[in-house]
Amino acid sequence: MDLNETYLVNVKKQFVYYKTVAEKAIAQLEENQLFVALNDDTNSISVIIKHLNGNMLSRWTDFLTADGEKEWRDRDAEFIDTYTSKAEVMEKWDAGWKCLLNGLDSLAPEQLSTIVYLRNEGHTVIEAINRQLAHYPYHIGQIVFYAKLLKKGNWDSSVHP
Template sequence: MELEYINSIKKQFEYYKSVGEKTFDQLEESDFFWQYNEQSNSIAITVNHLWGNMLSRWTDFLTSDGEKEWRNRDLEFESVIKSKEELLEKWNEGWQCLFNALESINANNFNTKVYIRNQEHSIIEAVNRQFAHYSYHIGQIVYIGRMIKGDDWKSLTIPKGKSKDFNQAKFLKGKHSGHFSDDLK
């Protein structure tokens, strides 16, 4: 059951990573730095925060507190990323750190207690905490992308007003193949 959970949550993290990347693919470089107002975060600021959080939480996940002394959380909310290339480097570095940590979890260490800000968590609690945090911020990234693109936005899932068409196509596909797939969340 432990490995089933890890495999399941990896798929969920991969899904949300892909949602962010499908948003990035629709944007121009300047769009990553757009802010609704001075108090709002741009996509670049949000990615910088995700990167800082991921490195802090997942580096030495099983052996050290998830809030590292070297983390500068306040700087994560400043406009420090200056290009799409830098944004993608940080995005990928953060995700790689997360996936490496998940790969280190096995049946022998699954019951290890981990700490975040000196608070004890089971592995499931710690992973779920981060999953909720990251999906929240990726939702913000998607929302900003949709605001920027307006009518040019390409739906990442089922387009508005197309649920019936989608469900009919999935039903017919499943009926002909003998099973129903779960291609889209």
């Protein structure tokens, strides 16, 4: 396996790892806890997932051929809590991850130096992937931290390595 193939395999493993970390945290919560915001300056887990969904769909739809900031994306609306159930939250979570993972799976190793655009700024495919690999775990860390706060001492730390 050449270096580019190794990179694609590794980066997919990293994304799946962080997806699993968040899912294990979410699984420990009661449905209503997904919608709790501690104050006006924080987002609920539901809102964080809504933002991740919007970002993933925008960035990974037509990844190689269209700017990653799609015209149809309404980023500001991602921070308004409109989801009403855990099922809806998880449906949006899964849709975003499906788009991301399909996008990764569609890449060939020789495309890693191709230029793609995010907000009209050129990035190599590797740079664009790395940008998202920094962004998504940042928010997943928020989800885990929030879940720990909401569990108030009843956190099962065995689910996280």
